[in-house]
Amino acid sequence: MTRPWTFPIALDPRTGALVSQISRAIAGDIRRGRLQPGASLPGSRTLAATLGVHRNTVLAAYRELEAEGWIETGSRSTRVAADLPSAPVRGVASRRGTAFPLEPFAPPPNSPLPPKGTISLGGGFPDGRLVPTDLLARALRRALKAKVAPLDYGDPQGDLRFRTALGVMLGEMRGLAVEPSEIVVTAGSQQALDLIGRALIRPGDVVAVEDPGYPRAWATLRAAGAKLAPLPVDGEGLVVEALEILLDQSPIRALYTTPHHQYPTMATLSAPRRMRLLDLARKHRFAVIEDDYDFEFHYEGRPVLPLASSDTAGCVIYVGTLSKVLAPGLRLGFLAAPSAFTETITAHRSVTDYMGNQAFERAVAELMEDGLLQRHVRKMRRVYEERRAVLVEEVGKRLGTRLAFDLPTGGMSLWAKAEGLSLPRWAERCRKEEVLFHWGAAFDFHRRPIPFLRLGFAALNPTELREAVRRMAAALP
């Protein structure tokens, strides 16, 4: 039992004299389950002071409750009886349902945590064990102790110091020239999508998406009222010709795309398609929502800059996140766009959750200013590149005849095609072998069981990766 807050009870004048009011209130709380059998009651002096009554009044009420069997009075303490005279009826807690009508809402289910012992190749997350929590805790401490109160209300657009650091990062690393005023900090890239949906989409607006693609983004866009139009993807990323055909049929409000490493196939949008896509956006006046979730993790060939870096017309809303470079639990994402748009997004944010966590924003800004985040990213890139090599080697050795894949030039997972075997059956057998991966239906717009699977390598060390592939091989049907 923690130290009690106080012990307020609600007296109801309709239950009679003061003694009765007190005893009925306590009996009611016991029956409703607020006071559990064995729980301590406050001493009579304390309760008398809380209620502003004479101590004798409380003692009389306690005697009444004891006579009825609700409480037991010992030499030192008064407790709720272990055996109650009637079964408790629960209050609020007893009601699963509401008295008012409620509309169901079912987004895609969250992946449940894998059972203990199961190795998960799902997700494509960073390795939580390698997050520099010491650096972060120290920076947070400094942010909390700073003179500029980090726990007062602040700027719904995001802390200026953090936006400035993000602007420097986007310029130096990703070829984007953006001012802090052109950035809005969000609670992960998910909130960026949610706010974009609120600002852009009216019920029935068509938004084009990639198929296979990212179901969580689909759910957020659908919640904003969008009618989604799936477009195919090939080895060069989004098939822009299919977008042209769609545009011949109906105007679209926006396109949601992952050009750098297409989610989930990891294909990089080719240069001619980039040019064509931006031309179409300018001509047809739709917004390009560019989700660049893992820019920094690119291992081969020349870096390919974001679409936003070639956008001179103001078509692109660029969405990024620190979930991959640092950790998803920070809930730090952002969007960059022309300032008319960031002002609108900030207005929307001010009526949703008002603002983000300034202390975390300032702590991470400090890590960026000191070059510590950059160093962490460089280190992680080496670690993940090594893990990619381990996974590719193991899959080649043990599953080479069953899985066909291109070496991913970047990102945190491998996209492979299953050859001549039933993926649903294999996945089920893998579950028994305690290894887990996401496959086909999880990424397909129509939830068809397409013969592809995705193996995330970033969160597992080489030993775990080797064991995971060994189990997958053992589970082959």
Place this chain on the structure above:
Amino acid sequence: MTRPWTFPIALDPRTGALVSQISRAIAGDIRRGRLQPGASLPGSRTLAATLGVHRNTVLAAYRELEAEGWIETGSRSTRVAADLPSAPVRGVASRRGTAFPLEPFAPPPNSPLPPKGTISLGGGFPDGRLVPTDLLARALRRALKAKVAPLDYGDPQGDLRFRTALGVMLGEMRGLAVEPSEIVVTAGSQQALDLIGRALIRPGDVVAVEDPGYPRAWATLRAAGAKLAPLPVDGEGLVVEALEILLDQSPIRALYTTPHHQYPTMATLSAPRRMRLLDLARKHRFAVIEDDYDFEFHYEGRPVLPLASSDTAGCVIYVGTLSKVLAPGLRLGFLAAPSAFTETITAHRSVTDYMGNQAFERAVAELMEDGLLQRHVRKMRRVYEERRAVLVEEVGKRLGTRLAFDLPTGGMSLWAKAEGLSLPRWAERCRKEEVLFHWGAAFDFHRRPIPFLRLGFAALNPTELREAVRRMAAALP
């Protein structure tokens, strides 16, 4: 200049041979403002490695750029020229507007930060200087270093340990019997309202609100599509008879109310009105959104429990926050309701910002389990009670003939009626005397300049409060 991330540039095959491609890309970045005059360029070896080209190719490109006046090559470093051959044209950053159409959105403006030297009685916030940041920083450090990774993806409903601690607090302190499954953690009470709006309200649904009331809640409910119906307030809180008249005219989806300390008048909803309100909600099947933003700060008389504690039918959605007991910058709020509702809200949250900041949730859970938050609340209650006394005394002494008010039994501000003087004029003169308060029009549904003002006392120490009232008196018209 911070340590650079890397130096990616986008080569465009249409600009000719490799040397040209490199020089045109860098010249383009200088013209777009991504590279500023004086900025360092990477050494030729480094850039050659980044681009996967021979060093001589980079050297040739640098010679070309130097000949054109874009860069200056010193003995040790290569820099962007201080005087550029042509004015930079900005890229993304130059575009205020978007190529796609954009709908304006104007919520109530945020209160700007008061100018330095101005004392603000606005807000009714806690005193940020008294937040136990040391305790919080230590608890955060422990949360970040814990084995249960606090920075991985977690539960969109909120961390179980924090929900458990909230359940204990609500039971011991506020007379509510709620299970952790009946609580959803939110980013402040504002996000609780936003999620309730998403789950409950369809465009055109009527939501009754109190007038005067809380404009930020109105804006959030309006953004969800609600048609707001203002109801009057008197010394016993919401005038429930007016709600009955409204219900005769049209069904309502919900009522938003602040029964404990009505915002902004501080009136406490009387017992008969509470009973009547819950009866109406049950009969007419509307939701009661009970915003209990400062329950713990009550100084006189018996504690009055929340409406939710008498709700056996499942009518009440109870909204709370730690913004007042700890600090608004934590962004920790919650709602408690029957589990069918918390499940729906959790589903909505999973497509908005997915989840909150687990590290903060666990850190504050630890403070609650150890009784440290409770101790802080008890301390703050004494501090704020003293500040209330100082403000009341000073106002009585210096402004007694101009302001009429009831002693607030709780809360963090004083609601007073201005007698025989123009509030707009006084407020303007106060601005020049460097003292600020919120008044009439800021709380009125129709933004009429009603003759009331609100003086927040919690965030100012006695010296500041005395000086504030002195300035207000000096500014009397």
